[in-house]
Structure formats: structure tokens, C-alpha cells
Amino acid sequence: MINQQLSGKEMFxxxxxxxxxxxxxxxxxxxxxxxxxxxxxxxxxEIASVDELPRGWTDRQEPGKYRLQKRGDDACFGFVVxxxxxxxxxxxxxxxxxxxxxxxxxxxxxTPEPDSTRFAFLGVRACExxxxxxxxxxxxxxxxxxPVYAARRRNAFIIxxxxxxxxxxxxxxxxxxxxxxxxxxxxxxTELEDGFVIESGSKEGESLVAGLATQDLTSxxxxxxxxxxxxxxxxxTRHLDTEGIRDVLLTNLSHxxxxxxxxxxxxxxxxxxxxxxxxxxxxxxxxxxxGETVERQRHWDSCFNxxxxxxxxxxxxxRISHRYRQWLTHKLASxxxxxxxxxxxxxxxxxxxxxxxxxxxxxVAAIRGDGSASATGGxx
Amino acid sequence: MLHSSSPExxxxxxxxADFPHLVQTEADITETxxxxxxxxxxxxxxxxxxxxxxVRQALAGIASQRTIASGQFLCREGESCSExxxxxxxxxxxxxxxxxxxxxxxxTLGPGDVLAWSALVGNQGATATGVALEETEVIAFPxxxxxxxxxxxxxxxxxxxxxxxxxxSHRLVASRLQLLDLxxxxxx
Amino acid sequence: MRTVACPxxxxxxxxxxxxxxVSITDEVEGVATYHLEFADADTADSYSFLPGQFNMxxxxxxxxxxxxxxxxxxxxxxxxxxxxxxxxxxGELARTDVGSTFGLRGPFGSSWPIDDCAGxxxxxxxxxxxxxxxxxxxxxxxxxxxxxxxxxxxxxARNPFGMLYTSEYDDWQLRGLNVNTxxxxxxxxxxxxxxxxxxxxxxMPVPDPKKTSVLCCGPEVMMWYTARSALGxxxxxxxxxxSLERNMNCAIGLCGHCQFGPTFVCKDxxxxxxxxxxxxxxxxxx
Numbered sequence: 073m074i075n076q077q078l079s080g081k082e083m084f085x086x087x088x089x090x091x092x093x094x095x096x097x098x099x100x101x102x103x104x105x106x107x108x109x110x111x112x113x114x115x116x117x118e119i120a121s122v123d124e125l126p127r128g129w130t131d132r133q134e135p136g137k138y139r140l141q142k143r144g145d146d147a148c149f150g151f152v153v154x155x156x157x158x159x160x161x162x163x164x165x166x167x168x169x170x171x172x173x174x175x176x177x178x179x180x181x182x183t184p185e186p187d188s189t190r191f192a193f194l195g196v197r198a199c200e201x202x203x204x205x206x207x208x209x210x211x212x213x214x215x216x217x218x219p220v221y222a223a224r225r226r227n228a229f230i231i232x233x234x235x236x237x238x239x240x241x242x243x244x245x246x247x248x249x250x251x252x253x254x255x256x257x258x259x260x261x262t263e264l265e266d267g268f269v270i271e272s273g274s275k276e277g278e279s280l281v282a283g284l285a286t287q288d289l290t291s292x293x294x295x296x297x298x299x300x301x302x303x304x305x306x307x308x309t310r311h312l313d314t315e316g317i318r319d320v321l322l323t324n325l326s327h328x329x330x331x332x333x334x335x336x337x338x339x340x341x342x343x344x345x346x347x348x349x350x351x352x353x354x355x356x357x358x359x360x361x362x363g364e365t366v367e368r369q370r371h372w373d374s375c376f377n378x379x380x381x382x383x384x385x386x387x388x389x390x391r392i393s394h395r396y397r398q399w400l401t402h403k404l405a406s407x408x409x410x411x412x413x414x415x416x417x418x419x420x421x422x423x424x425x426x427x428x429x430x431x432x433x434x435x436v437a438a439i440r441g442d443g444s445a446s447a448t449g450g451x452x
Numbered sequence: 453m454l455h456s457s458s459p460e461x462x463x464x465x466x467x468x469a470d471f472p473h474l475v476q477t478e479a480d481i482t483e484t485x486x487x488x489x490x491x492x493x494x495x496x497x498x499x500x501x502x503x504x505x506x507v508r509q510a511l512a513g514i515a516s517q518r519t520i521a522s523g524q525f526l527c528r529e530g531e532s533c534s535e536x537x538x539x540x541x542x543x544x545x546x547x548x549x550x551x552x553x554x555x556x557x558x559x560t561l562g563p564g565d566v567l568a569w570s571a572l573v574g575n576q577g578a579t580a581t582g583v584a585l586e587e588t589e590v591i592a593f594p595x596x597x598x599x600x601x602x603x604x605x606x607x608x609x610x611x612x613x614x615x616x617x618x619x620x621s622h623r624l625v626a627s628r629l630q631l632l633d634l635x636x637x638x639x640x
Numbered sequence: 641m642r643t644v645a646c647p648x649x650x651x652x653x654x655x656x657x658x659x660x661x662v663s664i665t666d667e668v669e670g671v672a673t674y675h676l677e678f679a680d681a682d683t684a685d686s687y688s689f690l691p692g693q694f695n696m697x698x699x700x701x702x703x704x705x706x707x708x709x710x711x712x713x714x715x716x717x718x719x720x721x722x723x724x725x726x727x728x729x730x731g732e733l734a735r736t737d738v739g740s741t742f743g744l745r746g747p748f749g750s751s752w753p754i755d756d757c758a759g760x761x762x763x764x765x766x767x768x769x770x771x772x773x774x775x776x777x778x779x780x781x782x783x784x785x786x787x788x789x790x791x792x793x794x795x796x797a798r799n800p801f802g803m804l805y806t807s808e809y810d811d812w813q814l815r816g817l818n819v820n821t822x823x824x825x826x827x828x829x830x831x832x833x834x835x836x837x838x839x840x841x842x843x844m845p846v847p848d849p850k851k852t853s854v855l856c857c858g859p860e861v862m863m864w865y866t867a868r869s870a871l872g873x874x875x876x877x878x879x880x881x882x883s884l885e886r887n888m889n890c891a892i893g894l895c896g897h898c899q900f901g902p903t904f905v906c907k908d909x910x911x912x913x914x915x916x917x918x919x920x921x922x923x924x925x926x
Contacts, residue, residue, distance in 0.1 A: 169654040172700035178679060178741025179700050181656035208642075215907055216653045216892035225642060322901070325923045352896035354889055359701040366700040368654070373895070380897060383887050384726035385637070394925030402899060409902030498842070545834070557826040560833040562843045585831070622842070625865070629836040630824045634859045635768035635798040637670070637724055 083286035084293055086267040090148065091122045093231070096283050097192040102229055105161060106194035107154070112140055114154035116161075119194070126151060133239040133420065136429030149195055149263050152239040153419050157348035158200055159207060161191050162224050165372045169220065169355060174364040186223035196232045196257065198250030199242075199419040203348030204230075205256055209411045210351050220370075229276065232257035236300040238307035241420030243433060246312040249417045251304040262297045269297045312418065312433040313440065314404075320440055321405040325397065329438050334393025336428050341374035343422035343430075344399065349415050352380070375399050400432060490515050493591060498564030499538055499619055503611050510608045514597040518590050520544075526582035526590065527568040533578045535592040537567050542588025546580040555581065559626070566619050571595040653892045656698045656743030657683050659719070663738055667804050671769060672734065673710060673722045679741060688747075689713055691754060691776035692883060692911040695746030696891045697721065697729065699736075705729035706888035706906070708773035709747065714783055722772035722804065748891040750911045752777040752855055753881055754784075760851030761789040763844070763875075765866045767796035767837050770857035771804045773883055773910070777855060782815045789851070792818040792844065796837025796862075799823050800830045820844070837862065841869040849874035856914075857883040864921050867914050880914035901926065 085093075097104050098120065108117045109126045119125070131151040132139045143150050172181045196204070204225075211221035232253040235242075244250035253260045258277035262269040269289060272278040344350040354373040359366045373380060376395045381388035389395045407415035416432070423431045490512040494500045500508055520526060520542070527533035529549055537544075543562050547555040558580065561567055567582050572595055602609030658679040665673040678684040689695075694708040705727065711720035725734050736742070754777060762781060766774050781791050793812070797803045800823050809819045820840050822833035833840065837858075846852055854870045856863050863882045870880050886898035886905040898905040901920045903912060920926055 170652075170656065172656070172698070172743060174700070178658055178660065179743060180658060181698070181700075181743045183652040183655045211894065214893055216894060218892075218894050219652050219654070228642070325920075325926060351894070354895065354897070355704070357701050357703050363701050370895075373897075375896065375899075381887055383885065384730075388886065389925050391925055398899070398926070401901075402896075406899070406902040410904070543833070554828070557830070557834045559835040559839075560822070562833075562839075564843055626836045626839050629838065629862070629865060632861060633798065633824065634836075634862050635796065635802060635824065637726070637768060637798075 080271070082269050082271045082289055082294075083281065084267055084289045085261070085270040085284060085286050087148075089267070089284050089286070090125075092284055093280070094119065094122060094194070096280060097229065102190045102192035104192045104194060105158075107149070107151070109140065113138065114140070114151050116154075116156040116158065116193075116195075122148070125149075125195075130237075131239065133241045133424045134429075135241065135423045135431050136426055138424050145265065147236075147263055149233045149261075150237070152235065152237065152242060153197055153200070153421060155346050155421065155425055157346070157419075157421070158193050158196060158204060159348050159351075161193070162204065162228065163207060163211065163218075163221050163351060163353075163372075164224075167220050167370050168367050169370045170368040172366045172368070183219070186219060188227070189224060190227040190229070191224065192229040192231065194231045194233075196230050196253075197235055197419075198232070198253045199244045199247075199417040200348055201230070201232055201253055201256040202244075202247070202249035202417040203419070206349045206411065206413055206415060206417070207351060209413065210349075230257045230259075230273075232260040232273075234260065234262040234301050235304040236263060238304045238309075239420060239424070240309055241423045242308050242418065243310040243312050243420060244418035245305060245308050246310075246314060246433075247414060247416055247418035251308075252301060262301060264293060264296055264300070269293065310420065310423075310431075310433055312416075312436060314414065317414075317436065318405040318408045321401045321436070324439050325401070327439050329435065330393045330397045333396050333430065333435055334391055336430060337376075337392050337396045338427060339376045339378075339392045339395060340427060341376040342425045342427065344374040344376060345372065346421040346425045347403075348417065348419060348421070349403075350374070354380075375402070396430075400435065404432075404436065490517060490591065493517070493540060494538070497538055497540060497591075499566050499615060501564075503615060507608050507611050510601060510605065511593065511612070514601060515591050515593050518592050520584040520588045520590060522584055522586045522588075524584050526584065527570075527578040527580075529579065529581045530577045532576065533568045533571055534595050536569055536572055536595060536598060537582070538591040538593070539563050539565050539567070540589040540591055543585040544588060545583045545585050547583060548580050559623075559630075560585070566616070569616060569620070572598065572616070653745070656696075656745045657687075658741050659744045660741050661736060661738050667722060668802055671722060671724045671804065673720050674733065675711075676719045676721065676744070677717070678719075678744075684717065687719070689776075690747070690751030691780050692751040692773055693747040693749050694773070694888075694891075694910065695721065695744050696748070696888075697723075697733065698743030698745065699729050699732050700743065702732045703729050704743075704745070704889075704891075705733075706748075706891060708883075708910070710772045710775045712779035712783070713776050714779070722769070722775075724769050745891060748906055750907075750909055752780075752883075752911050753853070753913075754780050757781075757853040757855075758784075758787040759789075760853060761846070761848065762791045763794065763841065763846075763852060763854045763870075764792065765794045765837060765841055765854060765856045765858075765870075767858040767862055768798060768802060769804070770859075770862075770883075771795055773857050774855060775805065778812065778817060782812065782817060785816050789848075790818060791816060793820060794837050794840040794844070795819070795821045796840075796858075797821070797823050799825045800827050800832075836865075838865045838869045841866060841873065846873045846875065850876060850879075852879065854880045856881065860884075860921055863914075867918065877915040877918065878913060881911055882914050882917070883910045884912060884917065885910065 106119045107114050108124050114126050125148045128143050128146045130143045170183045211218040235251040257273040260271050352373045353370050355368050355370045358369050375398045403415040491509050494508045545557050546559045547557050550556050570578050659676040662675045662677050694706050696704045697707050698704045707721045710722040711718045826834045852875050856866045867880050884905050888906045889895040889897040891906045893904040893907040
């Protein structure tokens, strides 16, 4: 478990040993999930082989734009983040939370047995570690614990990867969530040309490393690892001013900017689907043909959907501007009241995957009255 | 039921210095002991409770107290009414006549409410019928005397009209809330 | 790997208990009270709730609806919900007969601050179906009458036919509740008050405002104006409580639907102190 007394020693893991890492985890009963290429994007899928990783590929991101591109090398993790996040495994997009059956004694409800799947996540970035930490608070540290999330999270093994580059959409430095992985992992990797610097963050991680053919680090490797990690810091151009952000937003609920955003926003829900911390959901009834066996299925929902705030006497947030304001004020302001943390980790997914390139850093700057918007100007 | 005398009313007693020209002499008051009663009564009622003591005394000087039996009218829609009423106790129904529906009650007034302000603001006739729903005590102010008092002494006229505007604004908000039909819960 | 805390949660919060309809009381048009009992004796024994809390009523195949509890919290074995037909679930419930079973999760949410009201006067301001979540509070106040000063109910309805629980008013009055009613639209036969319910608050005696508590449930506009009237009567803003309504889907603060600024109405509410939400109540579409 994380935070136990560890040696803290960094080792060198040759590139060829990544397959051994995958094999060890699979032999131990883990479902290994890692980045793969699918539909022209880098997404997370179950993997068995190192060959399934997007070796030699990188991503080019801008507000509203995402393209894969060949790299000049065969780096396994030479990209930033794609549309998927690990929440699709810990908080599944579709899951059964309860069921009911009509018996002679009337309706009887049941809840499913805890999920026993053991996931090993390969390639978790610093911003994603932060996102998992935030969802831990949402789903397991409040009055009620979500049994689905808790079971999957309890069993998850996390292999983090330090970023060695940043996209123009990244702003984890502003959110203090990265790019360096500092905690919340079992193992952390930093990719070099011919292998990885590997460090353990838990006893489980340490014992796994013991089964790999690691080598002592050379001073050149240490220097190189520092410099590629620094590259991810230096390349970050986007910035979100978080100073007093809660009050800035909650005291500007009638700002004219909300209506302007409402005119641009399509209400498509993309930002909430790609966001690694968004947790909104709805439960629906799925009955068999006889109507005597019913499953209660929970699916991801979004505060951008009109039906989300529906009440019998009317919909609370009936304009797109209301819904965008709900999303942004929740993420950056009321999240602090609810969970004592921001709901944003600075991954930039909502900027990249917005079909019209709405950039939250720019919107916050506008509401602040900065005029300067984001450092790079963003998309307009 | 009358409101018990509240601290904020008493507080105005110390503000005599702000209105030196309004202070009645001891002699004035002792000569008309009934008026002292009314001054206190006026001070207890919400409409007039925040008025300066001097204004209340001036008002008491033209006021008379009356008991309206249940079912008696204070004013009738369309007819002129020569007094402004302040309800001290009891309840008054405000009715409007709707052809085909008869008298429709639009509001009930209670202690502290004013009615029959139409003449005071220049309207020809009352805009609703006021009927006592039980034995009701009112304080009546003849419009002529009241208008004259307001015109000749703006230190009385201004706070009084301001209070009247506040009461009408209050009544307007109440009517709007009624109009919003807040408890309508849709067709089933 | 991570140890996930599972503090006091013994029962899966998604698990619904089976309840049976014992009887149904028609209240007013489109509103009925369902008297329920638990199928399982252990659940019946262990179940308790506080005034103002709600349950999720679950009709399999149709869905769930958040319905406040309307019965006396101290009357063990009774569990009433007064339900207005408003959607799929409540519509289906209206077609359900005595003896039928369905599911129930709860109780959820915050409760009326009964203890905080002790030692002072209490004014309950409500309208229409809003009396339903306050009825348990009325029972509780009357059960503990000696702890409070004057207890007053100001109840507004659309018209004389829209008032709930009218057969109980005499009993409430006898037990020490000062019952005042008013309607927005009168009928020929109606001899009572006509006008918005806030006027009753404007008019009533409030001898000791600093020790007077206001408990309010109704449409948001009505609650906002009630608070305005209460503040006008010098009742402090931290002695005014409102019960909010939002779309509730999970009832356990995990689905996001019911958020009202920082408040999850399902777990931080529905009963909430007025000063904590006052600034948001008039923000359109929030």
C-alpha cells in the first residue's frame, strides 16, 4: 500500500523489460490496461503485449483539435493524454447498481456482489493521479461510499508515467497536480531512449520490481531523466490563475460572459465525458420482457444535458449558459466547498475535445476581467 | 390581536430634538386625553409604528376610532369614500364585483393594514369594497383633514406619504405573488 | 494499492427495502397519502427518521422518486408519504392498490431544527403540498409542546380545495398549534383569509423576534418572500429554515443532479438554513 516505509531507490529498467512487467501483472491476476491506438486517438484498453502501446506516436493538441503524429523515435509514452481517462474503469460508464425481482412475496431488491476485477493501470500521468485522488474523495470519503467505485479502486495497481512533454492545452502546473508524479502510485516510470527510470510507491510496487531485471542507474541516466521531466514543465504555456478563484466565480454568477459562452457552447457534453473528475450519473430501469426482473443501470450523465436538472414543475437550468455556468462553477468553485479541492487537474481534455474549442482558462480570465485571457491566447 | 408595543417604537421617543417644530406642548395633549390613547394605538400598528412620534401625534389629532360591526361596509367599489382607515383589530374583506361571478374576494386585510386610500391619491371612487368580516376596530382619518395636514406640514406629509407608498408597494408585491399562482401544481 | 475506507456503511446505499401499502387516504385532487409498512420485521424495528427527511420510493421498472415523510416520527410502525401526481413514478403509484409492494430507500437528508427552536416561538410557513414535509415537525412540536413558546402555522393554498390534512386542524389547534390558513383564490363559500401566505406573517404578533424560528417549505419564490417578511419582522436570518427541492436521482450525494451551488440538496438538504442559500435563490437558472 501507498505511504508505507519504502527504500525509495530508483532503478533502471531496460525497455525490453516492460513486457516482463505486463506479464508479471497478468500472471498475478491483474487486467492490465494501457494506452493503445484506436480510431486515430490514443485511448486506454486492455493490453497483453508491449506492442499494443502507441510506440513511436505522439499527439498534437489545440483547442478543438487532436491529431496523431509519428515521432522520430520509438517512445512508448511519448504523448500527453487522450480522450479517455482511468475513470472509465473505476467509475464505469455503465454499471448495474441494483436489481429487483417480482416474487410471490412481492418485489425484492438486491445489490450486486462487489466487483472483484483487479486492474493494473499502465501509464497514469500526474494529472490523472490527481484526478483519481479527487474521485476517491467524491466516491469513498463522504457520508456515503459508492460500492462499485470502492471495490474497483481497492484492487487497482497503478503504474504512473512522468510526462516528458506538454501539449499547448496542458496546465497542470497551474493546478499543482504535475507534471511530476509525487504520490498515489505503486510504481512510477520516466521514459528514456533505451529504457525507464523506475521507482516504487508501495510495498506491492517494490515487490513487483524485485521480479524485474533492473539495473543500477548511471549518473548520466539520472541527469537525462531530470532533463526530460523538466521539458514537460518548460513546454507548458497555458495558465489558469487560481488565486481566489472560488469567490471570483461565485460572485460573478450574473456576468455577461456566461451568455456569450452559452452562444458558443453546443451543450454536447464532450467536456464532461472526457473530464477525469466529472462524476455525474443517472440510474435507469432496464426491465426484461415480462417486467418481473428489473436492473437498475447507472450510466454517465452530464450537467450539460437539459434533462439533468429536470423537475416536474420545470427544468432548473434550461439555457446552455446556465449549464456551462453550473459546470464551471462546480468544477472550479463549489468543488472546494464540497470536497476541499478543486475539481480541475489541468489535463486540458475539455479544451482539446470541445468541438468549438472553448477554453476554460480563457473563460475564467474573462470573468476575472483580465482581458489577457490565457497566456497563449487560446482559441476564439 | 394588537401588537405589543415594541422597542423600536419607543426608540423614536428620543428623537424629539430632530423635529423641534413638531413637538406638541404638554397643554395640547392634556387638553385632549383621548388623543393620547390614539397616539399609542397608532404607534402600535405596523403602518404607523415607524412614524416619528410627532407625526403620530399630528395624525391622532384628526383621527377618530370606530367599531365596525361584522358585515358592515367601510367602502364600496366605485363609490367615493371620504376616510382612510387603519385596521386596529379584526379583519376586512376586499371584494371586487365581477359580472357573472358576483363579489369576488381578492384579499383579506388585518390589523395594521390600511384601506380606502383611493381618495387620498386622487382617485374618484374606491377600487374595491371593504367589508368587516367580524367586529372590527378601525382608526379613521378624514381625507380632507389628512390632505390638508400633509399639504400644510410637509414634515407630516412626507413621512406619511412615504409610509403609504410602502404599504401600497407591499400590497402590490402581495398581489403579484397571488398572481403568480405559486401553488398551482399543473394539470394532473 | 489503496485501502478504501468504508466507515459506517454496512448496508449498500443502493439497496431498497420492500414496503407494502397498508392504506391510501385521498387528500385533495391529485394528492394522496400512502400508509406503508416494511415487509421485513427487522427493518420495521430498526427504521427511524427525523422530521423533514425523505425516502426514495422505488417502483421497479418505472424508477425512483424522492418523497418526504409525512408521519409522526415518534409513532413507531407508521410511515406515511403524501404524494402529488407529478411524473412517471408518482403517476404509477397513483395506479397502485392497497396490498401492493414496492421498494424504499432511506431515510435521507437533513431535518428540521426542532431542538434549536426550543425556548422560543415557532412559525411554520408553508403552502400547498409543502405542508407534507412539515407535518412530522408539527407532530414533534406538539409532542414536546412544553419546550416551545407559541407555535403558529401559516398555511397558504391555491384555493380552499387545495388544503391538506384539514381534518386534523381542530386537533392541532386543541393541542396548542395556532392554525392560520389563507387562499390565493377564494370561493363563494370560503370565509377565511384571502391573500398570499406571507401577509399572515407580516400581520402576526412577533413579540420576541430574536428567539423566534421560522420553518418554511413551498415554491422557492414563496420561501424567498417569506424570508423577506421574516427579516422585516426582525427575525434573524440564521433562524429561518427552508426546505429545497431539486432533481434527486441517487439521494446519496454521488450523482450530481441535485446540486445547488455547494449544496447537495439530497444530503446537505433538503432542510437548510436560509442564510446559507439566500444569495443563490434569486440567481436565474442556477
